[in-house]
Amino acid sequence: MEKRHFREIPYSFSSLLFLLHFLSLQLPSSAYTRPEEYFISCGSDTNISSAGRTFTGDSSSGISLSFTFKGQSSTVKDSNRSTKTPSLYQTARLFRENSFYEFEISTSGTYLLRLHFFAFSSPDNLSAAHFDVSASGFSLLKNFTLQTSSSIPLIEEFFLSISIGKFSLNFMPQGSSSFAFVNALEVFLAPEDFIPNDAPHISRAGRSSNNSYEGIRSEALQTIHRINVGGSNLTPDNDTLWRYWVPDDSYLYNPVTAKNSTFHPDRPNYLEGINEYIAPDLVYQTAKEMNIDGNRTSNTFNVSWSFNVSKNARHFVRVHFCDIISQSLGVLRFNLFIFSNYSILIDPYDKTGQLAAPFYIDFVVDSDDSGLVNFSIGPRADSDEKTAFLNGLEILQIVGESGSVSRKHEPNKTPIFIVVGSVIGGIGLSCILAVVICLCLRCRKPKTVENWEWSPRPVRRGGSSQNRMPEGSVIGSRVPDLNLGLKISFAEIQFATNNFDVKMIVGKGGFGLVFRGTLRNGMKVAVKRSEPGSGQGLSEFQTEIMVLSKIRHRHLVSLIGYCDEMSEMILVYEFMEKGALRDHLYNLALPSLSWTQRLEICIGAAKGLHYLHRGAAGGFIHRDVKSTNILLDEELVAKVADFGLSRLGPPDQTHVSTGVKGTFGYLDPDYFRTQQLTEKSDVYSFGVVLLEVLCARPAINTLLPREQVNLAEWGIICKNKGTLEQIVDPSIKSQINLSSLRKFAEIAEKCLQECSADRPPMGDVQWYLEYALQLQQTGIEREPHEDSATDASAMLALPNIQRFASFSMSAEKDDMPILREDSANIWASEVFSQLRIDDAR
Structure with missing residues (x-):
């Protein structure tokens, strides 16, 4: 519903790009009268x-x-x-x-x-x-x-x-x-010029195409959504063109971020001169604005709406504004976001020159394979009033160019010499193109994994809705040939899962179903198979392969292979016998983990994330750390999984510009506000996991009182009040050494700092956790005021680990990054017959 990193179009360019478009904001001809037919x-x-x-x-x-x-x-x-x-x-x-x-x-x-x-x-x-x-x-x-x-x-x-x-x-x-x-x-x-012929074009996921989309009037538009933001249902009785408008509440991403606003009668009469056919005055008399109240420490958040649309389709979008909330002119400027990476400055006074005057902006927006289009409004630092508003929104799908359905017509009679000339010319042009292509292929240098830039391949749509990919199939492979030796045939996977027997299902996630499987040599594997309408798609499928093909670590789940035949998207991993950490925290049917086991699991996950951030080739940010993505093997060794949302983030890079993705309850608030992703976002999410491990309760529980709903907020409140022991999982209360508990709580608090710069790197988190484990095992009791992290005698008792101020890594064999260009190929006939896999475990 894509938010939060935005890229402003430079003023010098935007003035050229939007000049003609904003001229279309002038009202259609007032001579229009409502027709009486048909x-x-x-x-x-x-x-x-x-x-x-x-x-x-x-x-x-x-x-x-x-x-x-x-x-x-x-x-x-x-x-x-x-x-x-x-x-x-x-x-x-x-x-x-x-x-x-x-x-x-x-x-x-x-x-x-x-x-x-x-x-x-x-x-x-x-x-x-x-x-x-x-x-x-x-x-x-x-x-x-x-x-x-x-x-x-x-x-x-x-x-x-x-x-x-x-x-x-x-x-x-x-x-x-x-x-x-x-x-x-x-x-x-309809009124003259009601639909413009061109509008700014926003491509998939909010990437601006830096030009206008032309020819809108030559295409058919189908109304998908018409929203009266902040208002009630409007029927044809309320609309001059007999349209229906529906409230926006069910489309809000987070309802608590917004509140309704209405027009005050004592304001200037903004209805004078407005064209009544663009939208009813009732649309402009109501709005949603940012809900800034005494419980919020800041107003650096966005109000977001998410709408279901057709996948990979083009849409005409009209956004309606009327500043009914400002008390004076020129004090309010804010951002409108479309998807993740596109934003535009909204300055009501600049558009209208007066207070409480309506205006609208048109766009052409392409949807991606998620089937969602997201819109957000958020404050600007250079605005006197730190708020934002929205009055109305219309989304119309562009059906296609004229001629998409064949028409009856008389065959054209073309002179024979034109036909012959066209054939000869076509043959000559084909020969020239063939020579050019051959020369390009001979000159082109092969790319290696390390310098290859990942980008989704275009998907050709069409076909039956009963296919695995409901809107069509990919022509050729979904994943470019990386010479990874990781491709597995669909028949091989069918054999491993007994043709996807429902009895082999062990879980279900955003990507699809997860099956237990056994390869021909007896090796157990987990098989993730996508399904139509799943929350994740081709981009996540490709990202997972890219990340896992470049890393190997004892505490990261290993990729065995993948399949992209017959419109399938299948990933094959090593099988984690004990399942997700979350199950062992909440499932009463499973044995309760001891405090020592929980500490060891947290240490393992921290090692995996630390390697992902700093030790992996190029460095990656996971972006979806949570207890369901930390898996346990037969020996309860923790391994981080699910890298579909991961992003490349080198250690020397301060942040990665990306749309906000993740899971509520684990999402870094600093990342959400600034749209800037860093490895510290993973650190925050891991801090939530630490509290989950300690308290054995979900990150979000809406059944609890309001102040307890969010575990991260509630945990910090309890620590500050000195009542943290009251929310510890009862099954481990008697096991925990108080010094270990204090150190563990201190680590979690550091991870959950509001500002990402105040959080420690994952290497330090790992070190602190190992210290908490050492305190638990040695039974050392300390006073609350003591700084155990600087105690020399305790430091000597820790494992032999080198620790630096902002970077630390355990010297383990599996921590070494894989350089695939230089590493030797290993024959894996014991894994798959006639299948070669590089470095896969």
Whole structure:
């Protein structure tokens, strides 16, 4: 729903990029008046009034109709005639073959097309209808059917550019026994320039394409979301173009960050001069603004909304603003974020020159394979008022270019000499291109793993929704050939998992199902198989392979191989017999871990993360450290897992610019506020894990009193009050040496510091944990005021570890990074027959 690192477009460039676009903010022609046609009540023999419109019955006798319909059709009426069902939805026209309505268009321009559907009770069972709808060469609805559980009408709304002449709206039943139907139609001219022809283009995940998207009017737009932010439901009775607007509350990412604001009557009359057709005045009279109250220590947070959209599709987005919260002019400036990496300065006074005056901004936004589009607003340091607001939002999917549905046309007669000339020219051009390609291939140098920059491959969409990838398949491999020797055939994985037997399922995560498997040589493995609609996709799949193919450590889960055949995304790991740390903390069916075991597990995980940060090739930041991603083997040795969100972050780099991702309860607040990722973000998440280990409770528990919901906040409060012992897991209370507990709490507190710069590096966390273990094993008791970290005698009792001020690493054999270009290849026939794997355990 993608936030938090943003990149401002330089003023010199943005002034050129948005100048023409903002000129489109001037209001459409005030000469526009609401049209009286075409509004049709399908299957009805009478006219029906609804929200200021008169729907003409298409079965009316004695009335000269300005439209016709062609094809085999019949009328059907609601057999119940319920008084609760509006008259407009008590009749329908039913088509059993390809049929169409034909309208006479007298004015060219952008038109609104609305299709009304309601499956009322009838012998024909309208819920069983299965059909397509097309118009002006656009496929508007594909394989459409109405859900039987729908108790309210469904309205599909489109914007189309229609020229003078005849306009056909086609209904095409799918299957010999199926049919199509429609209850009502609206086809009417929209205000002039209501839809711009170009707008700034934001590509996937919020990366600006640095140019405008042109030709919007030549494409069809389908309304997906129309949101009245901070307000209530608005019906056609409240809207001059008979639109529906819904509240935003269900789309808020974190509802406590925002509050509703309303227009004050004593403000200037901002409605003077506003065009009523862009949005109702009720949209501009309400807003969501940042919820800044006495319980917040700062207002450096964002308010975010997340919307479901089609995957890998293009969308026209209109964002509405009206400053109804400022008390004076020019005091409020804030940022609007789209996805993770794109932001734009919103300066209400700069746009309108007056207080409480509405304006809007248009964009074209590409969605990624997550099926979500996220919008956020946040304060700016250079603003007098540190707040932000939003009034309305519209998201319309761009259906495609005209001609996506074939039209009937006469074949063009082309002179034979043109055909011959084109063929000869084409052959010559092909030869030249072939020579150029060969020269490029001969000159190109092979890339190695270390200097190769990872980027997702484009996915070609299409095909049945029953495929493993619901929107299509990848042409070729999903992962470029890295010469890693890690590819495993799909047949091999089927054998290992007994064809993905449900009895072999051992877990389920954001990526998909996890199966237990056994290779041909008896080696046990864990198999993660993606599934349609999963929270993670191709990018995470590729990242996991990239990270795990470059690292090896005793406390990091090893990648055995992967499979990307037949639209599959499968990862194969070493099998961790004891499962996730979380299970051993909360599952009462499993034996409780002792305090010593918990300390050893934390030390192991810290070693793995420390190696990931500083010892791995290039250095990585995990970005999703939590108790479910710390796995235990048969000997309870901890290993960090799930690297799908990891990012490359060299030790000499202060931060990585990236969208905020992670898990609530574990998410670094400094990362969330600044959108700057560092290894200290992992340190914060690990601090939450430490409290989980100590208290055996989830990071977030909404069933508890408000001050106890967030474990990190509650743990720090208890430590400061000196009541930490009261929230310790009862099963280990009697085991813990008080000095060990104090040191452990001190470590957790250091990890959970608000500012990332105040947190220790993971190497120091590891050292402190080993010291806490030493205190537990030696039984040394210390007074609370003593600084055990500087006690010389205690230092001598620790294992032989070199410790530096900001960097430390245990000298273990498995800590050494793998340099794949120089390392020897190891034949692994005992793992897979005829499969070569480099350095995989």
